[in-house]
Amino acid sequence: MSDLRPIPVDDLTLEQAKAEHDALAAEIRHHRALYYRKDAPEIADADYDRLEQRLAAVEARFPELVTEDSPSQTVGAAPGAGFGTVTHAVPMLSLDNAFQEEDVRGFVDQIVRFLNRRDAGGLAFVAEPKIDGLSLSLRYESGRLVQAATRGDGQTGEDVTANVRTIRDIPQTLPADAPALLEVRGEVYMTRADFLDLNRRQAGRGDKVFANPRNAAAGSLRQLDARITAARPLRFFAYAWGELSAPLADTQWGARERLAALGFTISQPSILCTDVEGLLAYYARIGAERPDLPFDIDGVVYKVNDLALQERLGFRTRTPRWATAHKFPAEQARTVLKAITIQVGRTGALTPVAELEPITVGGVVVSRATLHNRDEIERKDVRVGDTVIVQRAGDVIPQIVGVVPDKRPQGAAPFTFPDHCPQCDSLAVREEGAVVTRCTGGLVCPAQAVERLRHFVSRNAFDIEGLGIERIQLFFEQGRIRQPADIFTLEAREAGRLDKLIAMTGFGRKSVENLFKAIDARRTIALDRLIFALGIRQVGEATARLLARSYRTVEHWGERMRAAAAERGEKPAEKKPELVGEAYAELCAIEQIGMSVADDICDFFREAHNVEALDALLSTLTTVQPYVPPRVAASPVLGKTVVFTGTLTTMGRSEAKARAESLGAKVAGSVSGKTDYLVVGEDAGSKAAKAAALGVKTLTEQEWLDLIAGAGPDAGPDMPPDRDTDPVPGTPAV
Numbered sequence: 034m035s036d037l038r039p040i041p042v043d044d045l046t047l048e049q050a051k052a053e054h055d056a057l058a059a060e061i062r063h064h065r066a067l068y069y070r071k072d073a074p075e076i077a078d079a080d081y082d083r084l085e086q087r088l089a090a091v092e093a094r095f096p097e098l099v100t101e102d103s104p105s106q107t108v109g110a111a112p113g114a115g116f117g118t119v120t121h122a123v124p125m126l127s128l129d130n131a132f133q134e135e136d137v138r139g140f141v142d143q144i145v146r147f148l149n150r151r152d153a154g155g156l157a158f159v160a161e162p163k164i165d166g167l168s169l170s171l172r173y174e175s176g177r178l179v180q181a182a183t184r185g186d187g188q189t190g191e192d193v194t195a196n197v198r199t200i201r202d203i204p205q206t207l208p209a210d211a212p213a214l215l216e217v218r219g220e221v222y223m224t225r226a227d228f229l230d231l232n233r234r235q236a237g238r239g240d241k242v243f244a245n246p247r248n249a250a251a252g253s254l255r256q257l258d259a260r261i262t263a264a265r266p267l268r269f270f271a272y273a274w275g276e277l278s279a280p281l282a283d284t285q286w287g288a289r290e291r292l293a294a295l296g297f298t299i300s301q302p303s304i305l306c307t308d309v310e311g312l313l314a315y316y317a318r319i320g321a322e323r324p325d326l327p328f329d330i331d332g333v334v335y336k337v338n339d340l341a342l343q344e345r346l347g348f349r350t351r352t353p354r355w356a357t358a359h360k361f362p363a364e365q366a367r368t369v370l371k372a373i374t375i376q377v378g379r380t381g382a383l384t385p386v387a388e389l390e391p392i393t394v395g396g397v398v399v400s401r402a403t404l405h406n407r408d409e410i411e412r413k414d415v416r417v418g419d420t421v422i423v424q425r426a427g428d429v430i431p432q433i434v435g436v437v438p439d440k441r442p443q444g445a446a447p448f449t450f451p452d453h454c455p456q457c458d459s460l461a462v463r464e465e466g467a468v469v470t471r472c473t474g475g476l477v478c479p480a481q482a483v484e485r486l487r488h489f490v491s492r493n494a495f496d497i498e499g500l501g502i503e504r505i506q507l508f509f510e511q512g513r514i515r516q517p518a519d520i521f522t523l524e525a526r527e528a529g530r531l532d533k534l535i536a537m538t539g540f541g542r543k544s545v546e547n548l549f550k551a552i553d554a555r556r557t558i559a560l561d562r563l564i565f566a567l568g569i570r571q572v573g574e575a576t577a578r579l580l581a582r583s584y585r586t587v588e589h590w591g592e593r594m595r596a597a598a599a600e601r602g603e604k605p606a607e608k609k610p611e612l613v614g615e616a617y618a619e620l621c622a623i624e625q626i627g628m629s630v631a632d633d634i635c636d637f638f639r640e641a642h643n644v645e646a647l648d649a650l651l652s653t654l655t656t657v658q659p660y661v662p663p664r665v666a667a668s669p670v671l672g673k674t675v676v677f678t679g680t681l682t683t684m685g686r687s688e689a690k691a692r693a694e695s696l697g698a699k700v701a702g703s704v705s706g707k708t709d710y711l712v713v714g715e716d717a718g719s720k721a722a723k724a725a726a727l728g729v730k731t732l733t734e735q736e737w738l739d740l741i742a743g744a745g746p747d748a749g750p751d752m753p754p755d756r757d758t759d760p761v762p763g764t765p766a767v
Contacts, residue, residue, distance in 0.1 A: 040408075040468075042087075042090045042091055042093075042094045043094065045091070045094065045095075047095060047097075047629075048467065049467060049468065050091050050094065050095045050098060051095075051098060051629055052467035052468050052469055053087075053091060053467075053468040053469075054088065054091050054092070054095075054098045054103075054629075055380070055382075055469065055570060055571065056382060056405075056406065056468055056469045057084055057087060057088045057091070057104075058088065058103060058104055058571075058573075059378060059380065059382065060084060060384075060403065060405070061081070061084050061085060061088065061104040062104060062573070064076055064081055064084070065104070076402060076403060076432055080363075080402075080424065080432035082130055082132070082360060083432070085104065085105070085130070086130075086132075088103075088104060088105055089105055092105055095629075096627075097627035097628055097629050098627070098629045099625055099627070100571055100572075100573070100575070100576045100625055100626065100627070100629075100630045103573075103575075105350075105351070116191035116192050116193060116255070116257075117191070117192035118185075118189050118190070118191065118192065119170075119180060119182035119185075119189065119190050119191070119192045120188065120189050121170065121182065121187070121188060121189070121190060121275065122216065122275060122276040123216065123275040123276050124187050124188055125168060125170060125184040125185075125187050125190065125218065125275070126187055126348060126351055126352055126353060127187070127351050127352055128334065128352055128353070128356055128357060128358040129352045129356075129357045129358070130332075130357065130358050130359075130360050131357050131358065131359045131360070132359075132360055132362075134313060136357075136359075137309060137312055137313060137316075137335070137357070137359055138309055140335065140357045141153050141156070141309050141312075143354070144156065144337065144346065144354065144355065146685070147346060147354060147685050147687065147688065148342070148345070148346070149682075149683075149684075149685070153308065153309070156307075156337065156338075156339075156342075157284075157305060157306065157307050157337075157338040157339065158305070158306045158307075158311075158312060158335045158336060158337060158338055159285045159286050159289070159303065159304075159305060159306075159335070159336045159338050160303060160304050160305075160306050160311075160312055160315040160316075160333055160334070160335050161272065161300050161303035161333065161334050161336075162300050162301075162302070162303070162319060162326070162330045162333055162334075163330050163331055163332040163333055163334045163358050163359075163360075164220040164222050164270055164300060164328060164329075164330055165222070165246070165247045165328075165329040165330055165331045166220035166221050166222030166223075166246075166247055166250050166251075166270075166328075166329075167183065167220065167221045167222075167247070167250055167251040167254055168183065168184040168218070168219075168220060168221075169181060169182070169183060169184075169193075169197070169218065169219060169220065169221050169254070169269065170182050170183075170184070170190065170216055170217070170218045170275055171197065171203060171216065171217045171218070171219075172214075172215075172216050172275075172276075173207055173211065173214070173215045173216070173217065174213070174214055175213055176206050176207040176208070176209065176211050176213075177205070177206055177207075178194075178197075178198070178203070178204070178205050178206070179194075180192065180194050181193050181194045181196075181197035181198075181203075182194075183254070183255070186574075187351065191255065193254055193255065195259040196254055196255075196256060196259045196262040197254070198259070199259055199262050199263035199267075200221070200262075200267045200268070200269055202267075202268045202269040202298055203269050203297075204295070204296040204297065207295050207296065208294075208295060208296070211295050212277055212278045212279040212281070213278045213279070214276060214277060214278035215274065215276075215277060215278070215281075215295075216274055216275035216276040216277065217271050217273075217274055217275075217292065217297060218271070218272070218273040218274055218275055219269055219270045219271040219272050219273065219297070220269070220270050220272070220300075221250050221251075221254050221267055221268070221269050222246065222247070222250050222267075222268055222269075222270065222328050222329070223246040223247075223249050223250040223253070223265070223266060223267060223268065223328075224246070224266070224268065224327045224328050225246060225327060225328065225329065226327065227246075227266035227268075228243070228245070228246040228249050230266070231243070231249060231265065231266065232249075245329070246328070246329050247329060249265070250265075250267060253265035253267055254267060268298070268328075269297075269298065270298055270299060270300045271292045271297035271298065271299055272289070272299065272300055272334075274288065274292075280340070282340070283339070283340055283341070284338045284339060284340060285336050285337070285338045285339075285340060285343070286305050286338055288340070289303070302319070302322075305338060306335075312335050312359075315333065316333050316359050319333050320361060323361070330361075331360060331361055332358050332359050332360040332361050333358070333359050334356060334357070334358050334359070335356060335357055335359065336355060336356040337355040337356070342355065343355040345688070347688065347691050348691070349687075350575075354687075363424045365422055365423065365424045365434070366392055366422075366423055366424075367392070367420055367421065367422055367423070367437065368389050368390045368391075368392035368399075368420070368421060368423060369389070369390040369418070369419070369420055369421070370387055370388070370389060370390075370415065370416070370417055370418065370419045370420075370421050370433070371388045371389065371390055371417070372388040372417055373385050373386070373387060373388070373404065373410070373415075373417060373448050374386050374388060375451060375455050377454060377455065377456045377472055377478070377480035377481070378480070378481075378484065380471065380481070380570060381454075381471040381472040381478065381480075381481050382469045382470070382471055383450075383451065383454070383455075383461055383469075383470045383471065383472065384403060384404075384405070384406070385403075385404040385405070385406070385407070385409075385410060385448075385450070386401055386402070386403055386404065387401065387402045387403070387404050387415070387421070387433055388400070388401060389401060389402065389421070389423070392423065399423065402423065402432055402433055403432070404433065406468050406469060406470070407450040407463070407470055408468060410448050410450070411447075413433065413434075413435055413436060414436060414447070415433060415436055415448065416436070416441065416445040416446065416447060416448060417445065417446075417448065418441070418442040418445045419436045419437070419440070419441055419442075419445060420436065420437040420440035420441075421433045421435070421436050421437070422434050422435045422436070422437065450470065454472035454478060454480070456472070456478055456479055456480040457472065457478040457479060457480070459472050459478060460472075479509065479510075482509060482515070483502070483505055483506055483509050485568045486505045486509065486514065486516075486517070486520075487501075487502050487505050488566070488568050489517050489520075489566045489567075489568065490505070490520070491566075493562070493565060493574055494562055494565050494566030495520075495555045495558060495562065495566050496555065496562075497520070497551050497552055497555050498551040499544070499547055499548045499551050500520070500548065500551070500552070504538075504548075507538060508523075508538075511537065511538075513526075513527075516646045516649070516650075517566070517646065517649075517650045518646065518649035518650045518652070518653050520552055521552060521556065521650070521653035521654070522653060523549070523552065524549040524552065524553070531545065556653070556654050556655040556656075557654070557655050557656040557657075557658065558654065558656075558657060558658065559581070559657075559658045559660075560581040560584075560585075560586065560587055560590065560657055560658060560659060560660050561574070561577045561578040561580070561581035561582075561660065562577070563587065563657055564577035564580055564581060564590070565577035567637070567647065569633060569634055569637045570633040570636075570637075571629065571630045571633045572630070572633070572634065576625075576626070576630060579623060579624075579625065579626070580623075581660040582660050582699075583623050583699070584660075585659050585660050586657075586659045586660075587651065587657040587659075591647070593616050593619065593620070594616075594620075594634060594635070594637075594638045595638055595644070596614070596615075596616035596617075597614070597616040597617040597619070597620045597631065597634070597635055597638070598634075598635040598636075598637075598638035598639045599614075599639075600613050600614025600615075600616055600617045601613055601614075601617050601631075601632065601635040601639070602635070602639055608628075610622070610628060610631070610703070611703075611705075617631060617635070618703075618705060619705065619707065620634065621703070622701045622702060622703050622705050622707075623699075623701065624699070624700045624701055624702055627702075668696040668697050668698075668741075669740055669741065670693065670696050670697065670698040670709075670710070670740065670741060671696065671697035671698070672697060672698075672699070673698050673699070673709040673710060674698070674699045674700075674701050674707055674708050674709050674710075675693050675698045675699070675700050675701070675708075675709065675710045675711075675712060676700070676701050676702070676703065676704050676708050676710070676711050676712070676720060676724075677689055677690065677693075677700070677711075677712045677714070678711060678712070678713055678714065678717045678718060678720040678721060679713050679714030679715050679716050679717035679718070679721075680714045680715040680716055681712075681714040681715075681734050682714070682715065682734060683734060683738065689712070689737075692741070693741075696741060703720070704720050704723045704724050704727065704729060705727070706727050706729075708724065708727070708729045709729070709730065710729070710730055710731070710732055710737070710740075711724040711729050711730070711731045711732070712731075712732050712733075712734060712737045713731050713732065713733060713734075714734055
């Protein structure tokens, strides 16, 4: 497959890379929400994988663009409305993907390097089918099923316990030898035969017909009425576990056998491999057998067999180092492009969308696909009326991968990308070197203003019940709500004229009163949710949590951001944070922030209307709850800021960082006056000299290991699980 973008990553400038990173991140988040929350994806798995691959390539070339909320650092999507929520004791993470043979070899090589081994000799891997279903976690206490939850965003999922009790594959009780606490994880799915039978029954009753087994399984499990779920032929494969009171086994293979002995169905055919060639042979075998399997799969999964090695390898932000998914190639079909429409996003990005003659690709009817941007259209020379090649891998809407030139109708003209916003008619510009075309209308553009307000009240921001997109749109058009503070002053401004509001909106009196109550209930909010709600570019949920953790209170955060913005404004061309100013350098030194994210935050605070809007908002709130650090017991580095430099000999840098963070330390990327420890490995660079100049305590690798010896994270209920480590007994499932 060719690259999604016309410019090779190695040829991108930093500005080009930043613009493309923004566009890719926004698009990936959009598709995750459709896939995980709405069970209604609109692009193919292969298309989505290409987006993530391109994002990973950009971030590898420009690591300063990586932020904690980047899609490369997060998983899934937040739970939808309608269900209670469950916080996973052990995060439910995702998997890295392998697409080519060299990717699989690279996966094994990375493990060898991380473990400081000479070669892969002695390593064994479990290979199993990758079921195309919905991830589920089952919690058993004293042998009884007490809770079931979807993956959600990996940290919080939906409580679907009542529905899961209707699935016959899932035991309600376990044998007496089961661990007292056992969290079993796996996949809810539907066989092809059951799917076809369900669709026949649905069509016969005039009900919704599902596009594919995965959507049918997800939609059936997430029914608000458990009786509907009970009538659907759902099944469950167990393949992993979360929180445990006692180990299941010493190996992945042994744990699979133990789960089977406890009454769970495990995925087959699965094998134990001792080298890369065995993994690749298994992949080829399953690919050939795929059409004959009774259920849909979209690849295979490889996992390190030794659980002690799994624990040592640990996790990146959202994926384990000890497992990967080897995906199957995509399927293709042809159809006619009827039109190209333009959508305007919250940040003003103009995104072209292909309107297709509906076509069935592998049993899925598709009619729309993203064209990404102007360059993508020009590179592929896509024109209205063309017969186009579309591609899918996973029973969802595909991407246009090319045109069929000899079927182009006479007179088909190249598409002219608009130079004005279709929403507000403001000039649409593309900055030099950028990929995305953006509307310059800012707050006057209804698409952006309404989208920003919708983001502000969304579930993971202020979460104001009853203030959905239709009401926001109506209130915006009526001039009642133009900025966030207007939401909290709405009731006071409408006092004495409630009848007029009811008449103009068509809402019932009770509905309006409930809305006012819902707004009033959100006058107290946590700092990280407030930061996320502001819609600052590149500041998603994870980065907002990172900022809250670093600055603790809204007053301190606001003060330091204003200072950083002022410093950046005075020295816009400086490429080194320490040359810009203290506050700016402090912001950039936060691990995974860097200059790219810091500049976007400073841009927000340099705009007077943004600061005024934030001050107005804060004046309407009762409390912004400060960040309360997690409880970590017996840690000598709790709350300390640590920097690593040079080559470590007993463990890799990634392993060292993960260990430090699990003990409550903050790992920074550069030395400053606020650094507590600099851990110096072999061939250390300039950081050691800077630490000496600043009076920062330096430690050798052995001194660091002696310092943290015996320390460990507290597994008590007040400590949330760290994203990079395993803070409680058991191995986080993926």
